[in-house]
Amino acid sequence: MTTKQNKNLPILLIEDDQALARLISDELEAEGWSLIIFHQIHPALDWLKLNQPALIVTDLRLPDGNGMQVVEQVVTHWPEEQRPGLIVITAFGSVRQAVQALQAGADDFLTKPLDLEHFLLAVERVVATRKLHDELFQFRKLNRQPSFHQMFGRSEAMRSLFEQIKVIGRAQGPVLINGESGTGKELVAKALHAESDRAASPFLAVNCAGIPQELLESEFFGHAAGSFTGAKKSRKGLLQEANGGSLLLDEIGEMPMALQAKLLRALQDGSIRPVGQDTEEKVDVRIIAATHRDLKQKVVEGSFREDLFYRLETFALSVPPLRDREEDREILAQQFLQQLVVAQGRKIQGFSDKALEIIRHYAFPGNVRELQNVVERAFAFCNEEWIQPQHLPARLMESQAPEQVPVTAETQRHDDDLLAGAVLPTLEQLQKRYINRVLKEVNGNKRRAAALLGIGRRTLYRWLDEESEEAEEIILKDK
The missing domain is CATH 1.10.10.60 (Homeodomain-like)
Incomplete structure (x- = not known):
């Protein structure tokens, strides 16, 4: 059991009997713990103001005070989820004192002379119990973490984005979503649709780079029967199918110039003409465009229509990259892991502290999509209760090398x-x-x-x- 404990944090021992302090220290160090030892209360209380131990072992009677002062300070000033374990020991123990210590917040009460084997078991049990308390708190916090239309984030950048979506969702004009690949632009588009008065109508999405150029016009505007070889019957286009709702045009920067002109007319007039049809049809569709390209630059280069750019930019949103959302990485990683646990029924409890630290400090150039893939890989390779650093891709480990300043x-x-x-x-x-x-x-x-x-x-x-x-x-x- 001891090997599974987090021994990165020390044990704080407050004991005025120096011989006993050395004996306890030797026993705990043999188990892999580091110790901080004080023989009086007040220096220990000062140390606690700046440091966090995994466990505090304190004598009840000390030269400058009472061990209950330590219990009271820890219980009063430390949040429940961060509180270290507390073991009180004394040579003058009574049932009344034990009850008082436990009621005040101590985890165990032991009497001298100490049975060292029993003491070590108590240390393991108390540390394990406090760790479970922390894990339970983290699990509850994760489950309480509110999502905004399946998007998670408490960073300032994401909170600002959520507020913009609420405002723009209620409007009617086109929206242009800018963001790097993997940032979740489609989720933003779905949130805009859900926040609008079109929420009960269809939401459709199409990748403009994923349709053969010769089929683009038919795909968008539909076609009449016999309009071209193989068109045996008429077919509705995306603009007709999304009528009354929203249509996401992902990678709008890849749309050919000829189709851009027809899309602009549909935006301005609200009418389309299917391929091979003589009459026009009215459509009521909110266009949401998304791109990771610099459309202004494409306008300068002549590969994107300037008038269409300014029409689409009626409302513009920027999705922040994950490197600017350090505080969101843990939330997202835990969410992805929880989804896998529920879907596959494996008993993986979560990430170790070190694995989470690596995730927090990796920039994720592939953004949220890369993080999701990292968690899926770690989940597949993990054969323990906790995902460890070795289960993460090597590139995350390599990124943890200390920064170096060149010598000039x-x-x-x-x-x-x-x-x-x-x-x-x-x-x-x-x-x-x-x-x-x-x-x-x-x-x-x-x-x-x-x-x-x-x-x-x-x-x-x-x-x-x-x-x-x-x-x-x-x-x-x-x-």
């Missing part, structure tokens, strides 16, 4: 400055100089700086805060 003459000068001075700097001074040097190289971008330093952003912020506090103390002393 200016960079070399800064490197020499790190050791400048008549006396060699201490390691602490050198650390501070190097952090400031990296921040300067990345123009103050703390996220990039943390990546270059190989530390978490939280650690970087803590170092910077400590440095600011020291500077403030010096200023106050000078005054």
Whole structure:
């Protein structure tokens, strides 16, 4: 069981009996845990303000306080889903104290002398239970995650897109959707249709690049019987079939110029003439066009009609690429995984923390479609309860290599400055100089700086805060 626990986080031990602290430390380190040890309450409480352990083991009676203070701070200040496990130990245990500790929020209450085998089992059980609490919270959060017409996202870019769809959906004019391949332009078109007063009427979609050029006119406008070889009977076109509803013209930039002229007339007059037919027919269709091309550039090149471009651009929407939606990647990955679990009935619980971290930091040039394919591949290769980094494609792993800043003459000068001075700097001074040097190289971008330093952003912020506090103390002393 221990091998499945997340041991990236340490165990915090607060115990004034130094011999017992060493014994507990040896036992837990043998099981693969790292420990942070304090012999008093207040330094431990200060440490907890900036750090998160997997578990807290605290003695009840300590030189400067009571272990219940730790329980109260954790329960009061930590969200339930992030709360570490809590084990209280004491040499003066009673049933009343045990009940009080458990009611206050402790997960277990053990008495001295400790049975080490029982203690290790308690550690495993409490950590496993807290992990289950976290997984349950994440599962509930995932299920509570609202979708907007099957689109998921809490990023500012997606929230803005959803609001625009609501407004434009109620309008009547054509819509031009711009976005890279794989961003979900068809879902946006369907959402526009669902938000409109045409929602009860047909929604049809066609890829303009997927129809042979000689059949395009017939496909769009229909044809009369005998209008060309093989046309044994009349057939409705897409504009007729979508009458009263919406028609998505995907990859509109690939439409031939001759057909663009006829589409423009249909947009302006609301009438079409099927191939081989002498009379016109009225149609009421909202045209939604989508493209990953730069239509303005195609207008300049002469391969797209300027008048059609401006008619289609009555309302324009841009679908953000996934690289600009970092906070949405986990939501989407979990949704795709849940769909596969339901469809195939396999008992995969979710993604490991490390796998999720890789997904969060990969840019996904293929956008949402690439992410969906990545999850499908990982699901197929996973033979465990949790999807691990090795189940993800190699390109995602390779992208996690630390960013490197090229060494230039200016960079070399800064490197020499790190050791400048008549006396060699201490390691602490050198650390501070190097952090400031990296921040300067990345123009103050703390996220990039943390990546270059190989530390978490939280650690970087803590170092910077400590440095600011020291500077403030010096200023106050000078005054």
